[in-house]
Amino acid sequence: MSESAPIQEQRLPLWQFVPLSDYQLPTAGFGQTAGRGVARLWRRLRPPPEETESPFTPHEDLSALDADCLRRVAPAPQWRAAADALDEALEPWLQARKPGVSAVFVVGPPHSGRQHILQEWAALHKWRLLKSPKPEQILGGDASWSKQWAKDETAWVLPELEHCFLRHVDGLTLIRQLFNVLGSEHAGRVVIGCDSWAWAFLQHVWTGHKPAVLVCQALDDQRLAQWLVHLANPRRSRYIFRQSNDGRFVLPPAFDVQFSNGKPLASRSYAQRLAAHSRGIAGVALDYWRSSLSARPDEAAAPGVKDDAEETGHFTIWVTPWDEIRQPSLPADAGHDHAFLLHALLLHSGLSADVLTRILPFSLSRVVQMLYQLEDAELVAAEDAVWSVSGRGYPPVHAFLEREGYLVDAF
Amino acid sequence: MPDVSGLSGIVRDLNDIVLVQLLSALVLAVALLVAAQTLLPWIASKQSGRRRLYLLATLPALRLLIIAGLLTYSIPTIIEPTFENVVALLGAFGLAAAFAFKDYISSLIAGVVTLYEMPYRPGDWIEIDGVYGEVRSIGMRTVEIVTPDDAVVVIPHLKAWDRSIHNANKDGRNLMCVASFFLNPHHDAEQIKHALQDVALTSPYLQIRRPIAVIVQETPWATSYRLKAYPIDPRQQFAFITDLTVRGKAALIAKGVTFATAAAAVAADA
Numbered sequence: 001m002s003e004s005a006p007i008q009e010q011r012l013p014l015w016q017f018v019p020l021s022d023y024q025l026p027t028a029g030f031g032q033t034a035g036r037g038v039a040r041l042w043r044r045l046r047p048p049p050e051e052t053e054s055p056f057t058p059h060e061d062l063s064a065l066d067a068d069c070l071r072r073v074a075p076a077p078q079w080r081a082a083a084d085a086l087d088e089a090l091e092p093w094l095q096a097r098k099p100g101v102s103a104v105f106v107v108g109p110p111h112s113g114r115q116h117i118l119q120e121w122a123a124l125h126k127w128r129l130l131k132s133p134k135p136e137q138i139l140g141g142d143a144s145w146s147k148q149w150a151k152d153e154t155a156w157v158l159p160e161l162e163h164c165f166l167r168h169v170d171g172l173t174l175i176r177q178l179f180n181v182l183g184s185e186h187a188g189r190v191v192i193g194c195d196s197w198a199w200a201f202l203q204h205v206w207t208g209h210k211p212a213v214l215v216c217q218a219l220d221d222q223r224l225a226q227w228l229v230h231l232a233n234p235r236r237s238r239y240i241f242r243q244s245n246d247g248r249f250v251l252p253p254a255f256d257v258q259f260s261n262g263k264p265l266a267s268r269s270y271a272q273r274l275a276a277h278s279r280g281i282a283g284v285a286l287d288y289w290r291s292s293l294s295a296r297p298d299e300a301a302a303p304g305v306k307d308d309a310e311e312t313g314h315f316t317i318w319v320t321p322w323d324e325i326r327q328p329s330l331p332a333d334a335g336h337d338h339a340f341l342l343h344a345l346l347l348h349s350g351l352s353a354d355v356l357t358r359i360l361p362f363s364l365s366r367v368v369q370m371l372y373q374l375e376d377a378e379l380v381a382a383e384d385a386v387w388s389v390s391g392r393g394y395p396p397v398h399a400f401l402e403r404e405g406y407l408v409d410a411f
Numbered sequence: 412m413p414d415v416s417g418l419s420g421i422v423r424d425l426n427d428i429v430l431v432q433l434l435s436a437l438v439l440a441v442a443l444l445v446a447a448q449t450l451l452p453w454i455a456s457k458q459s460g461r462r463r464l465y466l467l468a469t470l471p472a473l474r475l476l477i478i479a480g481l482l483t484y485s486i487p488t489i490i491e492p493t494f495e496n497v498v499a500l501l502g503a504f505g506l507a508a509a510f511a512f513k514d515y516i517s518s519l520i521a522g523v524v525t526l527y528e529m530p531y532r533p534g535d536w537i538e539i540d541g542v543y544g545e546v547r548s549i550g551m552r553t554v555e556i557v558t559p560d561d562a563v564v565v566i567p568h569l570k571a572w573d574r575s576i577h578n579a580n581k582d583g584r585n586l587m588c589v590a591s592f593f594l595n596p597h598h599d600a601e602q603i604k605h606a607l608q609d610v611a612l613t614s615p616y617l618q619i620r621r622p623i624a625v626i627v628q629e630t631p632w633a634t635s636y637r638l639k640a641y642p643i644d645p646r647q648q649f650a651f652i653t654d655l656t657v658r659g660k661a662a663l664i665a666k667g668v669t670f671a672t673a674a675a676a677v678a679a680d681a
Contacts, residue, residue: 167613169606169662204612204619336647340615360615361654405584405643407619 014227015082016217017089020107023411026220028276062244062294062318073232073239073317074290077282079113082216083120089214090121090191102189103182103211105161109196109411110349111283111391112216115159118193122157127191130156132163133174135355139166141173146181155189162198162349165205168359172205183208196409197346218280218411225251225271227282228289238314243270243321244294250319273322277395279411287391292320328378328393330400337362341370342389342397343406345380350388433485440481447473514569518552521568525549530576536586536645538577539566545646559649579645585621586645590655592663593633593671600627600634606666610659611640616651618643633671 065073086106093104108114122129133145158164165175182190194202199213219227232239233254241250250270278284295317330338340360345351351359356367371387374380379393389397402408447470455466490496526549531537535546537556542564544556554571556564580586594603604625611623621641628635638659642651663670 167615169609169613169658171613172609201619336644344615359613361650405618 012223012226013085014219014223014230015085017086017106017214018217020213020215020410022217023215024218025411026218026224026272026275026280028273062296065293065295065317069295070290070293073293074228074286075231077113077227077231077286079116079120082113082117083124085216086117086121086214087124093212094189104191105199105211105213106191106193107196107199107213107215108193109279109281109409110346110389110394111287112281113283114193114195114216117216118157118159118191121191122159125155128156130158132158132160135166135352135358138164138174139168139170139358141170145174146177157191157193159193160349161192161194161202162347165198165202165348166355166359167201167344167347171359175202175205179206179208182211195346195349196411198349200407200409201347215411219275219282219285220280221271221275224275224278224280224282224285228271228285229254231286232317239317240314241293241317241319244318245321245324253314255314270319270322279395279398281394281411284391284394288325291392292325294318294320327396328390329396330379331373331377334400336404337366338370338374339401339404339406341367342374342379343401345387345389346397346401350383350386352385353387356387429488433488436481436484440477443477444474447477514567515552517572518567518569521572522549522551522553525554525568525571530571531578531581534645535581536579536648538579539571539574542566543577584643584645585618585641586648587639587641588648588652588655590638590652590659592636592638592656592659594636594663595669595671596629596634598634598666598668602666603636603663603668606662607636607638607659610655610662611638614640614651614654614658616642616647616654 090104093102096102106114106118108117119129130148133142136142137145161175164178165171196215203210228241229251232241238255240253242248243250274285274288278288341356341362344356344360348355353364353367353371356362357364360367362370371380371382374393375382377393378390379397380387381390381393382388398408451466451470451473455463458466490500525531531546531549531554533546533548536544537546539556542556542558544558544562544564547555547557547563549555553565553567556566558564592607604627607625608623611617612619617623618641624639626637626639628637638655640651640655642648660670
């Protein structure tokens with residue numbers, strides 16, 4: 001992307017829903033794939049970048065943004081635009097006048113916002129939203145849950161199929177009943193959301209004909225940069241993001257910025273590395289992004305920071321260089337026990353400690369011990385007593401499980 | 412009367428002084444051996460942990476050193492060290508050594524053949540001569556296997572040369588495990604077969620990319636079910652079989668199935 005062209009002139013479609021076979025992971029830049037040693041050599045050999053008129057002095061007294069500032073600079077995403085993109089992808093299916101069962105699956109990796117997108121879409125079309133059963137209902141094969149979709153309904157949405165089963169001998173009954181209904185002529189029109197890890201496992205449970213699958217295309221570096229800029233500058237906010245060690249733009253500014261000392265250059269690799277490391281998943285990238293933002297201490301709690309070059313009204317947020325970001329990693333003694341637990345959390349998109357003891361061969365004390373150990377390593381987090389793999393923990397956990405030979409998703 | 416003229420050309424003239432020297436060396440060597448075999452274990456018993464084990468491990472080497480010292484002193488004292496005598500002695504010792512080390516050399520050659528044919532590699536689970544375990548290392552003469560009871564068994568390559576080698580996971584991570592169940596015949600076999608497949612499918616140890624199979628066989632005293640599946644890591648095979656067996660039993664009991672027993676089989680025969 002050109003350094004000088006404003007972002008608005010090159011707006012790319014952020015959200016695209018494509019068939020599963022068209023899903024593409026963002027690729028890392030040359031430096032990341034060839035290894036850090038080669039990357040250093042490349043930086044030494046390439047032509048030196050143009051120097052600005054005055055040298056940039058790195059700020060050494062930066063502090064992390066407080067919660068209030070984070071809410072302004074990197075707020076929780078709104079999924080309406082993604083729901084609109086899903087609607088556009090489903091339009092041909094909605095218009096088709098095919099009798100009998102008609103189901104579409106929307107599959108997405110963890111932290112991709114899939115559930116929220118489906119909830120928005122269901123609200124858009126006023127379709128009935130089905131709730132997933134509770135673990136006790138799943139293990140008991142509670143028939144009352146299946147009654148809500150066994151009616152002669154025309155349209156319903158089930159956002160979280162991953163919460164409709166447990167990897168337990170008694171935990172597959174309800175979901176098999178659902179699959180049987182989907183294979184019959186009585187289901188009506190249904191849109192079902194499923195986490196990618198659960199989807200990979202359910203391929204071995206569901207032996208019948210599978211309906212169409214849509215996935216939200218991974219965010220590449222350009223679309224990720226565009227999205228992060230849009231999050232920070234939805235209307236009249238004027239935030240710019242510069243790297244804290246050399247002052248380069250991490251993201252292209254959303255507006256024209258004047259600098260009396262010459263405009264800083266753009267860092268082209270940050271967005272690329274963020275997109276590749278987060279596997280193009282919006283929520284994972286946002287977690288890493290939030291953890292790398294900082295400001296000067298006297299302005300960390302203020303609405304923004306005025307650039308010291310000129311009174312232009314824009315605010316500078318300083319971004320930790322990618323190589324200096326502290327990445328979560330597995331504990332040194334992580335073995336198959338930890339792998340079992342992390343795999344179970346991903347397969348089910350979050351579980352409580354009690355339910356984990358039902359599906360894993362560990363005692364409650366052992367499960368709790370491992371959960372706290374992984375929480376200290378920033379790999380898992382709990383919300384309302386439900387533990388799940390954190391956004392920042394997702395890339396190392398994915399790599400760990402793949403390396404150890406566990407079933408992983410296709411994303 | 413045997414001709415000892417050749418022998419007298421090899422052996423020195425053993426006068427009284429030489430005999431006393433030899434006897435003194437022998438007595439000293441025996442004293443040193445007894446002292447080492449008494450003192451070293453006593454000193455080791457006062458130590459703990461690794462130090463004790465290291466001290467005990469030095470005893471055979473020390474014994475060998477004392478005996479080698481005695482021989483080094485005695486042989487030149489007894490034997491006239493001319494070139495012809497040394498060649499004659501070495502020839503005799505060589506012939507004796509060749510017979511003694513026949514099997515050792517065979518194992519060395521078998522080790523070289525093993526490196527070429529690679530019937531097993533480190534990480535493979537093999538069974539030789541009734542010993543089953545994971546190959547830990549392959550030496551020139553022997554292969555070290557660690558059994559499930561954490562015992563290290565050292566097997567000469569020669570043993571494997573003319574015997575069958577059972578390799579459970581040659582060159583890979585795929586090692587099939589089998590959990591067996593023996594049930595009284597009066598039940599729905601199709602239902603039990605599906606239940607056991609689910610037992611394997613829901614095991615956290617399962618390598619889900621490999622197939623799951625249930626082999627059902629009718630015998631005079633029971634219906635046998637063999638649940639075959641693969642664990643993610645071959646080292647977890649025993650935990651995997653345990654998991655399948657424990658959860659399989661629970662699932663079958665929940666379905667009201669009864670297990671066949673040897674007593675029941677005998678009663679049925681009667």
